Amino acid sequence: MKMPAQYPIRAASQLTGLPVDTLRAWERRYQAVNPxxxxxxxxxxxxxxxxxxxxxxxxxxxxxxxxxxxLSDGALEELHLAGTTAQKERPGADRGVSLDLEPILTAIQxxxxxxxxxxxxxxxxxxxxxxxxxQAVLPLMRLAGENWEKGLFQIAHEHLLSxxxxxxxxxxxxxxxxxxxxxxxLITTPSGEQHEFGILAAAMIAVAHQxxxxxxxxxxxxxxxxxxxxxxxxxAVVLGIMAMNATPAVxxxxxxxxxxxxxxxxxxIGGSGGRKVVDLTASDKTIVLEDLAGFEQNLxxxxxxxxxxxxx
Amino acid sequence: MKMPAQYPIRAASQLTGLPVDTLRAWERRYQAVNPxxxxxxxxxxxxxxxxxxxxxxxxxxxxxxxxxxxLSDGALEELHLAGTTAQKERPGADRGVSLDLEPILTAIQxxxxxxxxxxxxxxxxxxxxxxxxxQAVLPLMRLAGENWEKGLFQIAHEHLLSxxxxxxxxxxxxxxxxxxxxxxxLITTPSGEQHEFGILAAAMIAVAHQxxxxxxxxxxxxxxxxxxxxxxxxxAVVLGIMAMNATPAVxxxxxxxxxxxxxxxxxxIGGSGGRKVVDLTASDKTIVLEDLAGFEQNLxxxxxxxxxxxxx
DNA sequence: ACAGGTTTGTCAATTGTTTGTCAATGATTA
DNA sequence: TAATCATTGACAAACAATTGACAAACCTGT
Numbered sequence: 001m002k003m004p005a006q007y008p009i010r011a012a013s014q015l016t017g018l019p020v021d022t023l024r025a026w027e028r029r030y031q032a033v034n035p036x037x038x039x040x041x042x043x044x045x046x047x048x049x050x051x052x053x054x055x056x057x058x059x060x061x062x063x064x065x066x067x068x069x070x071l072s073d074g075a076l077e078e079l080h081l082a083g084t085t086a087q088k089e090r091p092g093a094d095r096g097v098s099l100d101l102e103p104i105l106t107a108i109q110x111x112x113x114x115x116x117x118x119x120x121x122x123x124x125x126x127x128x129x130x131x132x133x134x135q136a137v138l139p140l141m142r143l144a145g146e147n148w149e150k151g152l153f154q155i156a157h158e159h160l161l162s163x164x165x166x167x168x169x170x171x172x173x174x175x176x177x178x179x180x181x182x183x184x185x186l187i188t189t190p191s192g193e194q195h196e197f198g199i200l201a202a203a204m205i206a207v208a209h210q211x212x213x214x215x216x217x218x219x220x221x222x223x224x225x226x227x228x229x230x231x232x233x234x235x236a237v238v239l240g241i242m243a244m245n246a247t248p249a250v251x252x253x254x255x256x257x258x259x260x261x262x263x264x265x266x267x268x269i270g271g272s273g274g275r276k277v278v279d280l281t282a283s284d285k286t287i288v289l290e291d292l293a294g295f296e297q298n299l300x301x302x303x304x305x306x307x308x309x310x311x312x
Numbered sequence: 313m314k315m316p317a318q319y320p321i322r323a324a325s326q327l328t329g330l331p332v333d334t335l336r337a338w339e340r341r342y343q344a345v346n347p348x349x350x351x352x353x354x355x356x357x358x359x360x361x362x363x364x365x366x367x368x369x370x371x372x373x374x375x376x377x378x379x380x381x382x383l384s385d386g387a388l389e390e391l392h393l394a395g396t397t398a399q400k401e402r403p404g405a406d407r408g409v410s411l412d413l414e415p416i417l418t419a420i421q422x423x424x425x426x427x428x429x430x431x432x433x434x435x436x437x438x439x440x441x442x443x444x445x446x447q448a449v450l451p452l453m454r455l456a457g458e459n460w461e462k463g464l465f466q467i468a469h470e471h472l473l474s475x476x477x478x479x480x481x482x483x484x485x486x487x488x489x490x491x492x493x494x495x496x497x498l499i500t501t502p503s504g505e506q507h508e509f510g511i512l513a514a515a516m517i518a519v520a521h522q523x524x525x526x527x528x529x530x531x532x533x534x535x536x537x538x539x540x541x542x543x544x545x546x547x548a549v550v551l552g553i554m555a556m557n558a559t560p561a562v563x564x565x566x567x568x569x570x571x572x573x574x575x576x577x578x579x580x581i582g583g584s585g586g587r588k589v590v591d592l593t594a595s596d597k598t599i600v601l602e603d604l605a606g607f608e609q610n611l612x613x614x615x616x617x618x619x620x621x622x623x624x
Numbered sequence: 625a626c627a628g629g630t631t632t633g634t635c636a637a638t639t640g641t642t643t644g645t646c647a648a649t650g651a652t653t654a
Numbered sequence: 655t656a657a658t659c660a661t662t663g664a665c666a667a668a669c670a671a672t673t674g675a676c677a678a679a680c681c682t683g684t
Contacts (some may be wrong), residue, residue, distance in 0.1 A: 005391055009670070011374030015392060021634055024671080029632085040641060041376070041670055049392075064680085066631065111543035113526035117489050125392060156528070156536040156543075159500070163529040164486070171483030174476070177429050188471075194506065214425035216468070217475040224468035231423035231468075321659070333645055336660075341643085352652070353659050376669085378642065 006036070006043040016052045017122060026055070030069035051076070053126045060103055101140055108144065108157050116164050129172055130208035133201050133292070137165055141197075162197070169200045173215055176207035184234035185299075188216040188225060189241065190253045198240040198271050202295060206238075209299045222253040229265055235302050236266040238295075246273030254278060258286045266302075270295060318348070318355040328364045335364070342381035363388070365437050413452055420456065420469050428476050441484050442520035445513050445604070449477055453509075474509070481512045485527050488519035496546035497611075500528040500537060501553065502565045510552040510583050514607060518550075521611045534565040541577055547614050548578040550607075558585030566590060570598040578614075582607060 012035075013020045026032040027042075033051055035042040044052070054076040058068045061079075068076065104123070107115035123136045144161050147153040185206050187199050196218045203215045214232050218240075229237050237257065241250060254277045257267050269278055270289035278288050289295045324347075325332045338344040339354075345363055347354040356364075366388040370380045373391065380388065416435075419427035435448045456473050459465040497518050499511050508530045515527045526544050530552075541549050549569065553562060566589045569579050581590055582601035590600050601607045 005387065006379065007391075008374060008376050008379060014374050019634080020670085022632090025633070028672085043379070064631070065633095111540065113544065114489060114524065117486060121486070154536055154539050155533060156540045159528045159532050159536065160526075160540075163527055166529065167482035167486040167527070169482075170479035171486055174429060174433070174479040174483055177426060212426065214472075215475055215479070216471045217478065220471050221467060224466055224471065227466055228423065228468045228472075232425065331645075332659090334643090337644070340661085376642070377644095 005046055006038075007045075007049060009035075009042050009044070012042075012044040012049060012052065015049050015122075015125060016056055017118065018052060018056060023052070026052075026065060026069060030066060032065070032069040047073075050126065053122060056122075057126070101136065101143070104136075104140060105143060105147075108161055109147075109152070111157070111160065113160060113164070116160060117167075120164050120168050124168055124172065128208055129176070129204045132172075133204050133208075137169075137201070140165075166196070166200065169204055173200070173203045173207055173213060177213050177215065184212045184214060184232055185236050185238060186214045186216065186225075186229055186232055186234040187238045187240075188220045188228070189218040189239055190225065190250050191219060191221045192247060192250060193239075193241055193245045193271075194218050195240065195242050195245075195271075198242075199238065201292065202238055202240065202270060205292060205296060206299060209296070209303065211235075211299065211303075222256055225257060226260055229261055233262065234265060236268050236298070237261065238268045238270065238289075240271040241269060241273040241277055243272040243276065246276035251277040251279075254286065258284045261285075266298075268295070268298060318350075318357060319361065321347075321354050321356070324354075324356040324361060324364065327361050328368060330364060330368060338364075338367070338377060338381065342378060344377070344381040359385075362434070362437065369437075413448065413455065416452060417455060417459075420473055421459075421464070423469070423472065425472060425476070428472060429479075432476050432480050436480055436484065440520050441488070441516040444484075445516045445520075449481075449513070453477075478508070478512065481516055485512070485515045485519055485525060489525045489527065496526060496544055497523045497548050497550060498526045498528065498537075498541055498544055498546040499550045499552075500532045500540070501530040501551055502537065502562055503531060503533045504559060504562060505551075505553055505557045505583075506530050507552065507554050507557075507583075510554075511550065513604065514550055514552065514582060517604060517608060518611060521608070521615065523547075523611065523614075534568055537569060538572055541573055545574070546577060548580050548610070549573065550580045550582060550601075552583040553581060553585040553589055555584040555588065558588035563589040563591075566598065570596045573597075578610075580607070580610060 007015065009020050009023055012018075013023060016023075018026075023042075027034070032055055033044070033048045035044040035048050037043070051073055054073060055065065055068060058071075058076055058079055059065050063079070068079065071079065104116060104119045107119055120136075124132055127136060140161060144153055144158050148155070148158060187203050187206065189195070189199055199215070199218065203213050206213045214228070214234065216228060220228070225237065225239075239254070239257075241254075250273075254267070254269060261267055267284075267286045268289050269286065270291075274288045274290075278286050287298060289298065319327065321332055321335060324330075324335060328335075330338075335345075339346065344367055345356070345360045347356040347360050349355070363385055366385060367377065367380060370383075370388055370391055371377050375391070380391075416428060416431040419431055432448075436444055439448060452473060456465055456470050460467070460470060499515050499518065501507070501511055511527070511530065515525050518525045526540070526546065528540060532540070537549065537551075551566070551569075553566075562585075566579070566581060573579055579598045580601050581598065582603075586600045586602070590598050592600075599610060601610065
């Protein structure tokens with residue numbers, strides 16, 4: 001039995017970034033939330049925290065608390081989606097900037113490490129790992145890239161964002177990697193491929209799908225990938241390969257893996273160089289992941305096909 | 313067959329950083345723990361210590377001891393905690409925690425990702441970031457290296473450990489980096505230096521010393537380091553440089569930084585290549601960090617010299 | 625564009641509760 | 655006898671709730 005966690009007002013304040021006075025004011029004036037009142041002091045539930053974060057997001061987006069306080073959680077979520085399109089009215093606003101991304105973007109722009117970290121953390125609390133990747137981090141990286149092209153951002157801005165995201169993702173993967181499902185996925189990149197972001201995002205998606213993830217980082221020699229796969233006996237080995245690194249050597253590595261991996265272990269290749277290193281004429285168990293959606297489809301397929309053997 | 317370690321109240325106080333009185337008060341008033349009372353005085357088990365640390369973490373995170381004291385260990389771990397866990401320095405810490413690295417080593421040997429992760433997490437809970445680096449991670453990396461030389465470990469084993477450590481460190485730095493102290497330290501490596509472990513360890517040490525860390529990851533171009541330093545206005549910029557990467561280009565980078573960094577911003581160079589890239593004849597504000605101990609000495613110096621301006 | 629009214633974040637004063645710490649005392653051991 | 659620990663009682667600081675108030679920001683109708 002799990003007691004739903006309860007948070008006193010101080011903890012709620014830290015988690016939401018709202019001052020305690022504001023928490024009380026919102027409750028007193030608009031009944032924005034109604035935390036339980038066991039004994040002395042308010043106790044906010046997880047749902048309350050989430051709702052407060054939604055409210056904050058709305059308020060940060062320019063809505064008046066008096067107007068949105070009575071909305072349902074669902075309406076609050078839609079409101080932010082609607083806000084992204086309605087944003088166009090505002091002149092000079094970037095297109096498609098989700099409302100909740102703006103605080104982060106301004107934090108990055110101001111080169112405020114703490115603020116970037118905190119806001120990212122709040123988003124992580126509000127969203128599932130999957131949503132975090134799709135709705136927050138990927139758009140953020142895209143926006144950062146655009147801003148760089150426009151001359152608004154420096155490389156350092158991107159490093160700031162990347163470093164914060166890297167730490168955040170690492171923490172999430174770490175927490176979820178223990179005691180998740182029993183289906184395993186091994187994630188890494190072959191020798192020569194240093195880029196980590198793609199496989200980290202993949203790891204986030206995988207944990208969101210309840211897979212037990214073994215994340216080994218980038219740049220692992222083939223024979224070692226093989227060794228790891230033999231020991232971990234995952235359902236699939238996922239490799240990320242960028243186009244610029246899709247060398248003949250890597251292609252040979254992938255072929256080797258396709259041949260030598262234990263039966264029952266699939267080989268999935270993602271990243272912009274995925275297609276380049278897989279020999280499509282050889283119809284083996286190697287699968288090219290065109291994008292994250294394709295990755296998720298394969299995860300779902302695995303989940304479905306694995307039900308029987310899991311139920312045992 | 314070894315007896316589970318038992319700690320008298322004084323030792324428990326040292327290990328947890330909680331005053332003796334508090335330990336007794338928590339037990340008397342909330343039955344937060346029930347140490348065995350074999351004859352003379354309380355004897356806390358490892359599990360008790362762990363639980364006390366969890367409780368402390370929760371309390372630091374804004375929870376009331378009266379509310380959380382009755383929660384199970386599992387529930388305590390589940391609690392989301394916002395970033396402000398300003399881990400208080402424990403007086404006389406560092407002392408003989410019977411650190412058993414064996415479980416982790418066997419977990420790595422067995423290539424058990426979850427177990428490695430879990431054991432590392434347990435240590436992280438038990439130790440301050442500083443102790444974690446000195447007493448757990450560095451020894452582990454050394455042991456892994458030795459085992460590799462002996463042929464017991466593969467490269468994959470080291471990757472497994474590195475990946476887990478990377479995620480763990482990232483999470484710790486992330487949590488502590490949010491408005492801890494007001495003293496700032498910028499940590500990164502210059503272009504061409506990809507190795508991240510050293511600067512990550514440095515970041516861990518720095519947060520343990522209550523510094524506000526801006527960790528930007530490796531491989532940042534000089535002009536961007538300069539840009540970041542101008543924006544963040546840290547007390548020091550810390551660069552990690554390995555001997556193999558101590559190229560003339562990097563040397564020029566370091567010189568440039570030594571010249572151009574804003575006044576009041578020190579430049580610290582660490583890593584095995586530190587000495588090679590600093591021109592010792594030019595007596596500027598650049599400091600070579602021989603090892604982590606030297607790093608900590610400089611941190612202490614900064615802390616001491618900054619007292620006045622902090623007190624304002 | 626401007627005056628008047630409303631919204632809203634923040635602060636202050638007061639009251640009651642929780643919690644860390646301390647002092648006094650007694651018991652046991654080296 | 656000195657030292658360590660347990661117990662108990664006590665107390666001040668920190669914390670939370672409530673109410674009231676205020677100023678800045680924000681409408682809104684002219």
